[in-house]
Every structure is written in structure tokens, then in C-alpha cells.
Amino acid sequence: MKLFIFELKKLFRRRFLLIMLALLLCLNVFNIWQNYSLYFHNRNAEMNIARREMYEHIEGRLTSEKVQWIKDYNEKMTAIVNGGAAYDNDEFFTGYAFGDMNISNEWLDEVTRIYNYNSEIQRLKTETAEYKKFAAAHGSVYFQNVSDKIEKTYGERKIDSVYNYSAFEPYFSYSFSSFLIIIIMLLAFSPLFAGEYETGMQLCFMSSVNGRKATGFAKIGAMTVFTFIVCVLFSLADFITFCLCAGLDGFSAPIFAIAGFAYTPLTCSIASFIVLLFFVKLLGFLTLGLIYSFFSSVFHKSYSVFVFGLLATFGLMLVSAYSKGILDTINTVNPINLIIGYKMFSSFDVNIMNIFDLPFWKWSITIVFCLVFALLIFLTVIILNNKNARRHIK
């Protein structure tokens, strides 16, 4: 425990690292504010504000009155635009009929989507039942199991509220903060072991009772806590800034209420999904941290670790983006998939894996495989620190 605290102190006392952390946090907040704020002073600001004001009329539980209101308002604006009368009016949300017509079109589409979701699910249920019969007729156990899984996951779904769901999509897909976390991690963990070679302290470790395995555990423990804290800071910065800038609300609504997640295999609330996504990302970052620790155990110089860590990260990003066929199966252990975890949860068609005729959600397999992968790297780092590291000293 003492060694773990000392290792944490080593990380948190690096002034350069703390300054970088503060700067990158500010950069992240500024980036969100500039690109996603409804109120940022750009040409869309007035439209965004009007969109928000119109939303307040339909927000909350979906009722026939609200559906009627948006329908009527859209028809009214369309008629004005087509008739060419009273085009500008201060009582309009945007100040002119054409703007209001466009915005009400968007909200009408969203309300219609939500209204139709329940019937879509009924259609899916019917199709799944037919599919199951077809699979049974052809003797396919796996596809019968898939049908059962779909029935069980999607069968009881319904959406009964309207919220500003579209604001969540940029929030979930926002990955600039992940890139910044990776930079901080590379700066922090490149010298984790290699720095001890550089300073000559490695010899002190080797000649000390707790200098091998216990120090390895302490360093990996400190890496874990540091990664957790950095992830919490950036996640909070993302969440608070998006809430303030993009008007996130409706956290108690189900995650499948968001258009991009309509067929997600998850049935939790948006709030629970935010927490789940944080831990999924954290696992991805920890696996990356272990990869950097591995490099740090192998290389003598911190900058070599930084360069190789950066190259490895870009390589993993490329594999995550472009892998096909057998590479896609190997890609299951790619920690980048966890860092961009929202993609794993956003659709079901490519997300089911066949394991011994049993259908498993790909996200659950990815998490299990990444955990095993992380454990293997962890053990390798500990073994290197315990034995092999000595071979690097001349």
C-alpha cells in the first residue's frame, strides 16, 4: 500500500503533467462550446434558440394534444410560406414563417418517429416470430436462439416521452476528449518503468526486497487510479459542458428513445447508459494504459515508449475503423472499440456473435475479451519487471 501511494505521488507531482492536464481540459471544454453549443455566436444560434423554444411546447410525456399542436403549427407555417402572406412576424419562434416551418418539420419528424416506434417494435416482433418458424423449419438452432434473443430484448419496448434526444448523439459520439486522455496517458505512463532505467533507480529496485513484483503491482495500481481520475475529469467536463451547451435532458428516458440507438441491445435508461459507457471507456483506456506500461517495461527511453505508444494507438484506431473478415474477429480485443463504445451499442444487425450456436451480443464478448487481454498484458508487465527487465541492464 505504501509503495502504491508513493507511485501515485510520483505521477501527481509531475508539474508538466498537471499543467498539460489542465490545459487539455480547458481545450476540451472550449472545443465542445465552440462546436456544439446552441448559444455559441454563430449564424445557427438564433435557429437553435428557436428550436429549443418550440421543443418546450412538446417536451415530456407524449400526448395526442402535443402531436396535434406540432402538426397544426407545421401546417400553419407551411400554408403561410406557400401563400406568401404575413411572412415575417415577431410572434414566430424564428421571427419568420420559413424558419418556423423548417424547425416544426424537424420536430414533427421526431414526434412521428417516437409515435411510430411502438408499432415498429410490433412489426419486428411479428417478423421475428416468422423468422423463428422459418429457422425451425430449416433446423437452425442458432437462428432460433437469435429469434428468442431478439424477442426477449426488443419485445416489450415502447417510448412514451419526447425529449431533446438528438442532442445526445453528438454527446455519445464525441471522441475528442478520448484523444486528449490518450495524450495525457502517454505522457504519464511513458516513464512509468522506462523512467526508472533513465534515472538509474531501476538498480535500486533490483537490489530491494520489494523492488520487483510489489513495485510492479504498485505502478500498475497507480496507473489505474490515475487513468480513473483523468477519465472522471474529462467525462465530467464533457457531461457538464454538453448539458450547459447542448441542452441535454430526459435522462430517465430509455436509451432506445434516441434515434441512433433505436435498436440498441440495451434496455436501460439514458442515465444508466452514460454510467455504463464511462466504465466501458475506462476499461478501454486501462487496457491502453497497460499496453503503454508494457512498452515502458521493454524500452530504455521514455520518448521511445511515447513514440511506440502513439504508433500502436493509431494502428489500433485503423484496425478498429477498417478491419474486415478475420481481422474483424481479432478486432474484438481492440481496446479502441471500448473507447468508442457507443458504436457497439448503437445497432443490433452486426452485433450478434455465434458462439457454439448461442447468440451473444458482440459488446459483451468485446468486454470479456478485452478484460482477458488486459489481464495478459498485466501479467506480462509484472513478469518483465520481476525477471526479464534485468536483461536490459548492462
Add this chain to the structure above:
Amino acid sequence: MIEIKNITKYYGKKKAIDNISLTLTEGIYGLLGPNGAGKSTLINILVTALSQTAGEVLYGGIDIRDKRSDYLSDLGFLPQNPRFYKNYTAEEFLKYMAALKNVGGKIDGKIDELLDFVNLAKEKKNKIGTFSGGMLQRIGVAQALINDPKIVIFDEPTAGLDPKERIRFRNLLSEISNNRTVILATHIVPDVEYIANKVILMNNGEIIKTDTPNELMKSIDGNVWELIVSVDEIEKYITMYDISNAYREGDIYKLRIVSSEQPHEKAVSLSPILEDVFLYYCGKQ
């Protein structure tokens, strides 16, 4: 007691240590040799940072690799030119080293005692980043002693220190040598001349000679000469002989030559010092 038995170490195809055997009991051992003689390799094997290719190191009759924890509990080590954590205070650093060395119990008193011993008591709360070279070496000595070791190894501890700090370091070493085996690896001869009970001379991965400084000096009696030469002649003697000192007096040079043959009929025999011994065994030949 440490017994080094037939230790050989290869780096790839290069032999760094060639079949060394040695027994170390209590006292100060000066491990002397030129750069590349194999001192640091031997030290790294003794501190278990390196594995030997062949042979064994026994502590209390047991191979140190078999009972590494017991051996390391009795070992203190100051590596060559370490850069201790500059963001730690002296006190924190020693607490960290105590944790590394698994020193339990109340450590605060021990730390105060050690800081006092190495004359750094006033620097207890100061960051290591503010320390001079001499202070760094002294905090290095303190960390090496934190577990009250029976064996203490110093690798080139005085490199880069000014004369005052080197004398201070030697005095520290003398004080800690009671009931301990102290190994001092260096290529700076005066460091071991006055304090080492025994000198181990190494060159090209082999032990050339092991003895007390006096016996070593006696062993080359009649091989050290003083010769006065002109400025024109000096180049010839530097090429032909090992010169341990050249002192200019106007137009002439007083050369201290280490040679088994009399370099010139006018050369006068001198009593050897340890630097002569070093040159005799590790010089041009």
C-alpha cells in the same frame, strides 16, 4: 560472508567477466579497475540486477538467487550516478526506500538518525531537486543504510564530487564499515588507498590481484622510478612507459615511471603508492 565462485558473464559473444572467484568477509573492499574492467557487471550480479552466465554467488552458503529476499534484506546499494526523485523531500525519499526495502516499524526515528549521520538533518523537508552533487551522494548513502544492511555496495560513489565531498564521503564509509562488508567499486585510486582493508584489482573481466594496499605496494617494490628529463625527451618516455606523474620544473620534467626495468641509468628507485600499483597491473601492458 559472500563467496563468489567461478562467475562468468557474457553479453552476447563478448565476455565481460571471466571465471572470477572471491571470498568477501567483514571490512572495506576496494574494487579497483579501469573503465570497462567488469566492475559494474560484477556489482550488478552482486545486487541481483544481472544473472551470471556461469558460476554462483553464495551468501551464508546459499545461492543468492535461491534466497533472494533474505539476501536483499541484508543488502544496501548505491548505484552509479543515480538521479533520485527531485519532487520528493529527503524524508519522503527515505520513507519510499524503506518501503521498497520492506523496513517495517517506526521508521521516522531511523530516518532522523540517518539524515543526521550523513549531515543532512537540516535538509529533511527540502526537495531532492535542490540538492548539490555531494548532498545527493550523501542521501544515496542514507538510502543504502536504511535497512541496516550487513553488505553495502557503492558503485563509483565519488565520481563528479569535489575534493571536500570526496573526503567527507570516505569518512562516512569508514564509519559504517564496522561489522559490515563494504564494497567500493571505483577507478579513482585515492578513494580506496586510505580506507580499504583489501583491494581487488580488476582488468579485462579478470581479477588481477587481491591483497591489502600495503602488500600490493610491496609487490611492485623496485618497479617505480623517478627520472628527470628535458622537454624534448618527454614524448619518448610517455610512449614507452606508464607515467604515474609528470611534474614540470622550468625546462625539465620530473617523471614518475612504473616499469619493471630501469628506464634510464639515472632513474632513481621510489617507494610505490597505490596509483603505481594500478598502473603496473592495469597500464600499457
